[in-house]
Amino acid sequence: MFNKTVLALIIMVFCSHAFSATGFLKGDRVSGMNKICYYNGPSGDFTKTISSVSICPQSASDGKMSAPTSSNVNGFLSRETTNGLNKTCYYNSTRGTFTKTVGSVNLCPQSAKHSF
Numbered sequence: 001m002f003n004k005t006v007l008a009l010i011i012m013v014f015c016s017h018a019f020s021a022t023g024f025l026k027g028d029r030v031s032g033m034n035k036i037c038y039y040n041g042p043s044g045d046f047t048k049t050i051s052s053v054s055i056c057p058q059s060a061s062d063g064k065m066s067a068p069t070s071s072n073v074n075g076f077l078s079r080e081t082t083n084g085l086n087k088t089c090y091y092n093s094t095r096g097t098f099t100k101t102v103g104s105v106n107l108c109p110q111s112a113k114h115s116f
Contacts, residue, residue, distance in 0.1 A: 021062045028056045032085025036101055044115045047101060049086060071095070072115050080108045 023041025030036075030052045037048045037056035046062045075091030075098055082088075082104045089100045089108035098114040 022059050023062055025056050025058050025060075031101075031103075034084045034086045036086070047099065049083065049088060049101060052084075072113055075112055075114055077108050077110050077112075 021041055021043055023039030023046060026038045026040050026045070028035055028037045033052050034049050035052045035054060035056065037050060037060070039046050039048065039060050039062070041062050043062055048056070048060050050056065073093040073095050075093035077089060078092045078097070079090045080087055081090075085104050087102050087104045087106065087108065089102060089112070091098050091100070091112050091114065093114065095114075098112075100108070100112050100114075102108060
């Protein structure tokens with residue numbers, strides 16, 4: 001019984017790292033009607049865009065469900081959305097999808113680098 005309990009705890013510890021994708025607030029800035037919240041998490045830096053009158057949460061999930069490792073990858077533009085004075089550019093890469101925020105009148109670059 002003791003061995004099964006220890007084994008279960010070991011598995012839970014190793015599996016929990018695969019889901020620990022919570023980042024903590026580094027800062028924010030207002031751009032038009034939006035506020036861009038900057039976070040630092042185990043898989044790198046990421047952003048969340050919210051209403052300019054809202055308060056950035058102290059922590060947020062980066063939406064990734066992979067183990068934290070650090071590497072730079074290239075992504076290619078898959079779509080874009082405009083909200084107020086900001087445009088969110090979505091990129092597909094071998095490590096998943098990531099976003100970059102630019103001004104709404106700017107063009108999204110066809111490719112971008114990201115550190116996962």
